[in-house]
Amino acid sequence: MTTENRYEEQLQAAIDGIRPFNEAYARRARQHSDGLTKPPGSLGRLEDLAAQLAGITGELWPELSRKAVIVMAADHGVCEEGVSAFPSSVTPLMVHNFLAGGAAVNVLARQAGAEVVCVDVGVAAELEHPMLLSRKVMMGTHNMAKGAAMNREQALQAILTGIEVVSSQAEQGVRLFATGEMGIGNTTASAAIASVLAELSPEQAVGRGTGISDEALAHKVKVVQRAIAVNDPDRNDPVDVVAKVGGLEIAGLAGVYIGAAMRGCPVVVDGFISSAAALVALKLAEGVRPYLIASHLSHEQGHRLLLEKLGLQPMVQLGMRLGEGTGAVLAFHYVEAALRLMQEMATFQDIGLENS
């Protein structure tokens, strides 16, 4: 058997292993929250979130205090087309920053009591650090405007890496996940994926990323159009799409969603790039859907339409456009709030009002 076939089988086995959502527990959670000392439904989305968490875990108010953001890092050959305001050399510098605890996501993770798990799935530089998970598939992708970003075997390897990382974190006791990424150029790859899999036009999907000019934005649209024309990815084959016009960290994050669903763990989706990865995961395995929690609406232009296509509703809109998992880690506070309300609020019965 070829390595590629072996990887295909491993991915299929993971998809087949996704745990079904427990509707009965979601209903029980709703009954419980209707009995709490407030008008039914008055805690809005927090009540939906509590019901979702119960359905995911099979517990009414699961213990989710061990939480981690998985930050997948990789580089993009398409940067040579001038699609980002920053050079690829920033990617390894930011990986060192994550490991030293100085990036925005580190600050927000400390505040939320979450670990930052940094994975090198394809940074175009030699990186070594005791806290870095070194899972390099290749030294950055090829330029997708000229040919496939990577081959199918590499895309599968990156997806399996995400599944493996999340599984091993779950085995170590992590119960709640967030997705994050670092990779200069990755809003271009995400826009190409969104164009193909969510059937958005490149004009709708492409945004300013790190902050490019009007002129560079028009050029970035053309680069995405060219990448799709040159590679002709098959929209019915998400692995083909992420291989030809995607990125290693995006494929890795698609694996993170599948792995979390396998392990029965909720996973909070960050911004535009993490959402593009969620789209790849959903096209591979619809069973991932009930495990996804959208966090924020990114300022990146294609995010609103992408979330609509995903059928996900973000909790907040803060004008953030950073990635790294920053918006998702902030949403850990809402997850914790939903659980604490379920567990700590008095019921009508407690206060002597039986039949309300």
Ligand SMILES: Cc1cc2ncn([C@H]3O[C@H](COP(=O)(O)O)[C@@H](O)[C@H]3O)c2cc1C
């Ligand atoms: C210092 C710095 C830190 C970042 N952290 C996340 N990103 C974000 O910006 C990049 C995507 O934007 P584009 O496609 O325009 O390159 C990704 O690395 C994303 O995570 C950063 C970007 C920079 C410059």
Ligand SMILES: O=C(O)c1cccnc1
């Ligand atoms: O929404 C995001 O994830 C995003 C937007 C711009 C740049 N980096 C990340």
